[in-house]
Amino acid sequence: MQLVSNRSRLAGEVLIPASKSHTIRAVAIAALAEGQSLIHNPLLSGDAEAAVRCYSTLGAQIDTSDAGLWRVVGTGGRIAPPQQTIDVGNSGTTLRIAMGSAALAGPGQATTFTGDEQIRSRPVGPLLDALGDLGATCESVEGNGKAPVRITGPLRGGRTSIEAKTSQYLTSLLMCAPLAIGETEIDVTLLNEPGYVQMTLDWLDKQGIVYENDQMRRFRVQGGQSYKPFDLPVPADFSSATFFLCAAALFGDEVVLKGLDFADSQPDKAVVEYLRAMGADITIDAEGIRVKAAPLTGVEIDMNATPDALPAMAVTAAFAEGTTRLVNVAQARVKETDRIACMAQELQKLGGKVEELPDGLIVQGSRLKAAKVHGRSDHRIVMALALAGLGQDEPVTIETAEAMAVTFPDFVSLMQSLGADMHLAD
Numbered sequence: 541m542q543l544v545s546n547r548s549r550l551a552g553e554v555l556i557p558a559s560k561s562h563t564i565r566a567v568a569i570a571a572l573a574e575g576q577s578l579i580h581n582p583l584l585s586g587d588a589e590a591a592v593r594c595y596s597t598l599g600a601q602i603d604t605s606d607a608g609l610w611r612v613v614g615t616g617g618r619i620a621p622p623q624q625t626i627d628v629g630n631s632g633t634t635l636r637i638a639m640g641s642a643a644l645a646g647p648g649q650a651t652t653f654t655g656d657e658q659i660r661s662r663p664v665g666p667l668l669d670a671l672g673d674l675g676a677t678c679e680s681v682e683g684n685g686k687a688p689v690r691i692t693g694p695l696r697g698g699r700t701s702i703e704a705k706t707s708q709y710l711t712s713l714l715m716c717a718p719l720a721i722g723e724t725e726i727d728v729t730l731l732n733e734p735g736y737v738q739m740t741l742d743w744l745d746k747q748g749i750v751y752e753n754d755q756m757r758r759f760r761v762q763g764g765q766s767y768k769p770f771d772l773p774v775p776a777d778f779s780s781a782t783f784f785l786c787a788a789a790l791f792g793d794e795v796v797l798k799g800l801d802f803a804d805s806q807p808d809k810a811v812v813e814y815l816r817a818m819g820a821d822i823t824i825d826a827e828g829i830r831v832k833a834a835p836l837t838g839v840e841i842d843m844n845a846t847p848d849a850l851p852a853m854a855v856t857a858a859f860a861e862g863t864t865r866l867v868n869v870a871q872a873r874v875k876e877t878d879r880i881a882c883m884a885q886e887l888q889k890l891g892g893k894v895e896e897l898p899d900g901l902i903v904q905g906s907r908l909k910a911a912k913v914h915g916r917s918d919h920r921i922v923m924a925l926a927l928a929g930l931g932q933d934e935p936v937t938i939e940t941a942e943a944m945a946v947t948f949p950d951f952v953s954l955m956q957s958l959g960a961d962m963h964l965a966d
Contacts, residue, residue, distance in 0.1 A: 543915075543922060543941035543952065545929025546961040551793040553828070554784055554954050556800055558583040559777035560947045561736060564591040564633045565743050566774060568641060568715060570612035571600035573767035579610040580773040586946040590631035594638050597622045598651070617719040617766060619644045621651040625688065628655045630876065630946050632662055635687060636708035639667060640716030643676035645693030652681070654688040658876045658917065664689060666702055667709045673700035674717070674724060697722030697763045705871050707733035711740040718749045718765035726759040732871045735807025735845050742805055746770065776800045778808035779848045780948050781829075783923045785811050786856045787955070788831035789820040791930045795958055798828040807845045814841050814853060818860055838862035838905060843869040847879070850901070851924030854883045857903035858892045859931060870899035876918040876943075883921065886913045890928055890936065910934035919946040926955070926962055937965075 563583040568591065570577035582588060584607055592610075596602050599620035601613040619642060628634045635653055642651035654660065665685030668678040675696030681688040697720040704710040710728060714737070717724035731737065734756055744751065747767055752760040776799035788795035802809055802824070812829065816822055821834040838860045843850055850872045857864035872879040880901060884894045889911045893904035910932040915922030917940040929936030941964055944951050955962055 541940070541942040542965045543926055543938040544963055544965055545926040545936045545938070547932055548791060548930045548959055548961045549793055550788055550791050550795050550958040550960060552958045553796045553798055554958055555798045556776040556781045556784070557948065557950060558774040559806060560585060560587050560779065561633065561739060561806070562774045563588045564631070564637065565740065566772070567591045567595055567602070567612065568637050569743055569747065569767050570770070571595035571598065571602070571614050572617050572641060572719065573614035573769045574616035575614060575769035577612045577614065577769040578771040579612065581608060582610050582774050583777065585949055586629060587631040587634065590629040591634045594626050594628055594634050597626050598638070598641060614767070614769065617644055619649070619693070621645050621649045625652040625654050628653060628659060630656050630658055632659060633708055635659060636664065636667060636712045637715055639664065639689060639691050640671065640712035642691040643671050643674070643693055643695040643716055644719050647694055648692060650690050650692040652688060652690045660687050662686060662874055666705070667712055670700040670702045670709070670713055671695070674698050674720060695720040697724045699725040701727035701729055703730040704728060705730060705732055705874070707731065707736040710737050714740050714744065714759065714761065717761035718744070718751070718763070720763045722763040724761045724763060726761070728757050728759070731756055732844055733807060733847060735805055738805040746772070775804045775806070778806040778811070782808055782811045782849045782852045783927065783951070785815060785829070785831060786852045787927050787930060787960070788833065789815045789822070789836065790833055790856060790859050790927070792831050792833045795831045796828045797831070800829060808849055810846055811849050811853070814849070815856070817841070818856070836860035838864035838903070840865040840867065842867060843900065847872040847875060848920060850879050851883050851920045852927060854887060854894070854901055854903055855924045855927045858887055858906060858908055858928070860905045862905055864903045865900065866903070867897065867900040877916045877921065879918065879921065882916045882918065883924070886921065886925055889913050908932065910936050912937045912939070914938070915940040915943055917943045919943045919948060923948065923951055929962065930960060
């Protein structure tokens with residue numbers, strides 16, 4: 541499928557959909573709790589559906605017949621490994637969190653996970669090792685530190701260390717450790733994207749989980765705890781909002797983003813400050829985040845906390861005056877794709893002047909041109925490249941547009957509601 545994007549001016553209001561990261565955490569905790577939880581306003585997307593399938597297979601009863609209210613009857617932490625392999629599709633968040641959950645199974649009870657081609661190319665070795673330190677038996681089926689993986693319980697607790705090049709490794713440990721038999725100590729030798737770990741800790745706090753946190757360098761988690769059922773909404777997604785923030789900063793007469801809560805710990809809320817540093821006209825009031833196009837100037841941005849924003853910020857930088865450096869985000873190379881290399885190559889097809897760094901990109905403001913580009917089956921690259929088309933006299937056509945369904949199936953329709961001239965084509 542192709543996404544065709546043409547020159548546009550944007551105006552109006554848009555309600556940002558629910559957070560993928562929060563939705564998956566909500567499903568996992570509800571599935572591990574005792575009793576029925578209610579999840580209001582969940583995200584309807586491929587990744588969220590993967591989490592539902594995964595935890596249903598592990599024994600939770602999940603009713604998604606009402607799109608606005610999911611009902612989850614949890615397992616009480618008593619995981620029932622299935623005979624069949626669990627396929628998480630394209631959801632790395634689901635895979636990593638569920639690996640920890642599967643370690644809660646009884647002695648000798650094993651769960652095997654796999655995923656699509658992208659998932660099978662992403663490393664999980666550090667998480668396998670850490671779960672092994674805590675009593676589980678863990679293996680990469682093909683011996684390469686990647687999925688397919690097999691996790692055998694039980695999780696007893698103990699001490700481990702983790703180099704969290706992705707925050708998902710630490711999130712997985714923190715979510716399963718309270719249900720381990722004994723106490724768990726985790727030394728964190730490296731932590732990228734700490735905001736996503738804070739999101740996890742916020743969920744643990746709501747659950748009343750007992751733990752000690754020494755500046756995210758060391759955690760001590762009491763074992764033998766339990767999750768309780770909850771009745772909560774899922775916050776709107778700052779990661780999805782990034783594309784609208786960037787589009788409006790470049791091409792907006794006035795766009796108001798609604799539903800976002802700056803009190804939430806989602807790290808991608810920092811995109812507002814990134815754009816302000818470049819000169820964007822952004823105000824926040826009771827109605828939402830109000831954005832108008834303004835001349836942008838290149839800056840240097842440390843993006844370690846916000847790797848998901850890299851593709852959209854790279855496109856935005858191409859329209860700014862001068863040089864933008866997007867740095868300290870080496871983990872972007874091991875997302876759904878190598879987003880550093882892919883964004884450099886695709887922006888160059890559009891006439892962009894881009895230099896790869898080991899940990900980021902240098903983007904020179906330049907006059908882009910229309911072209912056919914490739915989304916690399918990466919939802920965030922597809923949507924980012926669509927922003928480039930909004931500034932061209934001829935259409936920009938992006939291949940593999942079907943990837944948007946992973947996190948943001950309504951992207952095109954919401955952009956169209958603001959006046960964007962973009963459409964899907966076979």
